[in-house]
Amino acid sequence: MTPKTKIQKEVARLSATLRPISDAQFEWAYKHCIEHIAYRTKNGTMTCSDCGHVWHSKSALADTLCGCRCPICGAELKVEETRKRTLNQIRYFSVITTFKGFQVVRVSQVRYVSRKGEPMQFYCHEVVQRWISPNGKVTDMALLRGYPFYYCDVWALDSDMEVRPQNSLYDDVVAWSDVYPRKSFIPQLKRNGFKGDFHGVSPVRLFKALLSDPRMETLMKAGEIEELKYFLDNNRSADNLWASYLIAKRHQYQINNIGMWCDYLNMLKDLGKDIRNPQNICPNDFIEAHDRANRLIDAKREKARAERARQYEIERREREQQRLLKEKEDAEKFIALKSKFFGLVITDNELTIKVLESVNEYYEEGKAQNICVFGAGYYRKEDSLILSARIDGEIIETIEVDLRTLKVVQCHGKYNKDTEYHKRIIDLVNSNARLIKELSLIHISEPTRP
Numbered sequence: 001m002t003p004k005t006k007i008q009k010e011v012a013r014l015s016a017t018l019r020p021i022s023d024a025q026f027e028w029a030y031k032h033c034i035e036h037i038a039y040r041t042k043n044g045t046m047t048c049s050d051c052g053h054v055w056h057s058k059s060a061l062a063d064t065l066c067g068c069r070c071p072i073c074g075a076e077l078k079v080e081e082t083r084k085r086t087l088n089q090i091r092y093f094s095v096i097t098t099f100k101g102f103q104v105v106r107v108s109q110v111r112y113v114s115r116k117g118e119p120m121q122f123y124c125h126e127v128v129q130r131w132i133s134p135n136g137k138v139t140d141m142a143l144l145r146g147y148p149f150y151y152c153d154v155w156a157l158d159s160d161m162e163v164r165p166q167n168s169l170y171d172d173v174v175a176w177s178d179v180y181p182r183k184s185f186i187p188q189l190k191r192n193g194f195k196g197d198f199h200g201v202s203p204v205r206l207f208k209a210l211l212s213d214p215r216m217e218t219l220m221k222a223g224e225i226e227e228l229k230y231f232l233d234n235n236r237s238a239d240n241l242w243a244s245y246l247i248a249k250r251h252q253y254q255i256n257n258i259g260m261w262c263d264y265l266n267m268l269k270d271l272g273k274d275i276r277n278p279q280n281i282c283p284n285d286f287i288e289a290h291d292r293a294n295r296l297i298d299a300k301r302e303k304a305r306a307e308r309a310r311q312y313e314i315e316r317r318e319r320e321q322q323r324l325l326k327e328k329e330d331a332e333k334f335i336a337l338k339s340k341f342f343g344l345v346i347t348d349n350e351l352t353i354k355v356l357e358s359v360n361e362y363y364e365e366g367k368a369q370n371i372c373v374f375g376a377g378y379y380r381k382e383d384s385l386i387l388s389a390r391i392d393g394e395i396i397e398t399i400e401v402d403l404r405t406l407k408v409v410q411c412h413g414k415y416n417k418d419t420e421y422h423k424r425i426i427d428l429v430n431s432n433a434r435l436i437k438e439l440s441l442i443h444i445s446e447p448t449r450p
Contacts, residue, residue, distance in 0.1 A: 003163045011131045011139045012163055014100050018129075021108055025095055025180055026124055029110045033091040033178050038068055038077035039084065039116055049087060049114040050075045087114040090153050092127075092177035096184070096203055103132040103186045103211075105204055107173050109155060127155050128170050130204050134188045136212025138204065140164050175202040193220035201229060215242055230258045237262045244275045253282040260290060267293040271300065331359050334379050340442040341385060346432045351421065353389045353399065353429060362386065368395055369414045385436065389425045396421050399429055403440055406433040 003009040037049040046057050048070040055071055067078050088111075095106040107128040113121045129141040142164040146154035152169060185194060192210045199206075209216040209232055219228035227245070231238040241262055248255060255261045264286070265275050271293065273280050283289035338355070346353040356362055359379050365388055366374035378386055378400065387399045389411075396419055400410040408426045413419040 001163055001165070007133060007137065008139055008163045011102070011141065014102065015129055015131070015141045015161060018099060018104075018106075021095070021106070021124060021126055025093075025108075028180055029091075029093045029108065029124060029178075030122055033093050033110050034089055034112050034122075035087075036075050036077050037087060037114065038070070038079045040079050040081045041083065042081070046079075047116045048073060048075060048077060050077075050120050052116070052118045052120075054117060085116040088112070092173050093180060094174055094177040094203065095180045098184045098186050101134065101186065103189065103207055105130040105132070105174055105207075107170075107177055109153070125155070125157050126161070127157075128173060129161065130170060130174065132204065132207050132211065134186060134211060136208045136210075138166070138208055140166060140170055142167075142170065145169075171202060171204065174204050179203070192217040199225050199229065201232065205232065227255070227258045230262070234262070237266075240269075241265050241275070244281050247276055247278060248282055251278050251282055253278075256286070261286070264290045264293055267297050271296055327359070330380065334359055337382055338379075338385065341436070341439050344387075344435060344439060346387075346428060346435070348424075348428055351389055351391060351396070351425060351428060353387050353425065356386045356388055361388075365395065365398055369398055369412075371398060371412065371414075371416055373398055387429065389421065391421075397425050399425060401429065401433075401436060403436070406437055 003012045035049075039047040039049065040057070044057050045054060046068065047054050051070060051073040053070055053072040057068065067076060069076055090109060090111045092107055092109055095108070097104050097106065106126060107130070108124055108126045111123045111125075125143075127143050131139045131141065133139070140163070141161050143161060144156035144159035145167075146156050152172065179198075183196070185196070189207060189210060194206075194210055209228075210220060215231065215238060216228055219225075219231070231242075244265055245255075248261075265281060267290075268275050268280055275281055338357075341355045342357045344355045356365060356379075359374075362374040362379045365386075366372060373386060378384055383403045385401045385403055387401065389396045389399060395414075397411050397413045399408055401407065402409045408429050411418075411422060411426050411429075413422070
């Protein structure tokens with residue numbers, strides 16, 4: 001991408017003047033970054049992966065345990081008993097150097113192709129440059145990435161080295177790579193306590209922390225390497241507990257396990273304790289204090305769980321009371337609206353059609369027929385009258401009559417399907433609409449609530 005900031009433009013300009021990877025670095029990568037194999041067959045035939053020379057060896061066990069040396073090129077070889085004829089590998093190595101005031105980490109991809117009986121083909125391409133300014137700001141120069149983007153080794157090797165956006169993959173290839181032994185460092189790193197040992201931390205990550213975070217500089221100069229590595233991996237703990245850490249150190253408190261100690265402080269914080277009080281953060285018996293805090297956290301959680309359960313039970317009871325009150329109101333309203341139709345029966349000697357006379361009958365009717373006469377709240381509808389058509393007590397169809405028009409608006413059987421009696425039921429109800437009309441003219445006063 002096109003450099004935009006001042007530092008990006010400066011890095012792009014300086015990168016163009018860097019010398020390519022040297023022959024010495026190339027040779028070191030060839031010797032140390034790839035596996036040099038001697039292909040061995042069961043009959044003892046050995047093939048050097050470097051020069052392709054073939055010879056015969058009788059000491060199979062010694063070769064397998066200790067390796068061997070090619071009699072032609074002199075390469076130290078690892079013996080593998082295999083019938084494979086080719087071997088392809090990709091590795092990375094880093095050159096850590098300085099240039100015009102920047103700390104530079106140059107990462108190269110090395111790739112080789114080995115075929116039995118042929119000299120090895122070895123390739124080396126620089127793929128990433130990580131430029132770290134004296135204030136810890138990182139600017140990345142890299143080749144283009146191919147597809148799929150999540151695959152590490154896909155680089156457009158014929159693309160230009162340009163300024164690229166930050167990519168976590170650049171951290172990975174630096175962390176995975178072997179490091180060329182000849183290194184140089186900017187004075188600011190030496191000033192901030194760096195003495196050449198990375199202590200298992202990725203170089204770029206360590207350089208950035210030492211140059212931009214005074215806390216990491218303090219730990220490095222004090223030789224507190226485990227604490228430095230922990231706080232690098234746990235930035236939130238560094239932000240929240242650094243003041244407590246300094247207090248503990250001022251009181252010459254020995255922290256044997258920084259991870260457990262930070263966990264202990266976080267538990268104290270959850271318990272509402274002062275984590276800047278030396279009496280809290282510097283216990284004489286740390287293990288006992290840690291376990292006591294853990295027990296208190298467990299007790300606090302159980303208390304909160306019991307309180308949630310109690311609150312849930314209160315809310316459940318309130319909901320149940322509201323439901324019962326609503327059911328009572330619905331029942332009273334239903335009686336006020338529909339009680340004048342109670343007892344109405346229409347029959348043709350085989351079919352018997354009766355009015356549903358309670359909210360519970362609506363529920364039973366809906367459950368038996370698998371219809372929504374209860375779920376949709378038909379018992380609340382003022383202008384609707386629900387009747388049930390039955391033969392010998394068995395429900396055939398459920399009917400809805402519109403009290404404004406005295407017409408059947410719905411009539412269905414089980415699962416809302418019509419039965420063979422469908423038309424007969426509708427005709428029977430419509431022919432007796434006058435009975436419904438006469439009952440609808442009766443005035444029923446709403447019952448007085450207690």
